[in-house]
């Protein structure tokens with residue numbers, strides 16, 4: 001049986017330092033699709049009013065690229081490529097976690113009042129999701 005692997009792994013995911021214009025009147029950060037992040041932005045969504053102890057995510061995307069930013073407060077993102085897991089703590093408005101396609105992600109440890117903004121490379125498409133870890137793992141071509 002051929003054991004093919006997804007071309008995407010945890011090594012392709014990283015925290016991106018976004019431009020920050022510091023100013024005594026307040027700081028300003030901006031994101032340009034294709035410039036500061038390796039995709040064009042088709043959609044923006046955000047999580048807010050997350051109750052203490054809640055977990056979000058729990059899925060992978062087949063083709064979607066995303067940048068996850070803690071606009072306010074903090075939370076953790078656990079990325080998993082089927083081989084390794086990495087936990088990121090996001091708490092700066094000028095940092096974004098780039099998540100490439102075919103990465104399982106879970107979000108937890110939300111501080112009260114936190115806002116998680118996600119920039120995405122495509123519009124919402126339920127067919128782009130793996131919502132079961134087993135199906136995701138099989139699609140990665142890894143042995144269980």
Ligand code: TYD
Nearest residue numbers: 043044045047055056057058059123124125
């Ligand atoms: P989901 O992606 O599972 O949320 P999270 O990863 O943050 O835990 O989406 C939750 C619900 O919202 C699901 O029914 C799909 C819907 N949804 C949209 O309609 N449009 C969107 O852009 C997103 C992200 C979700």
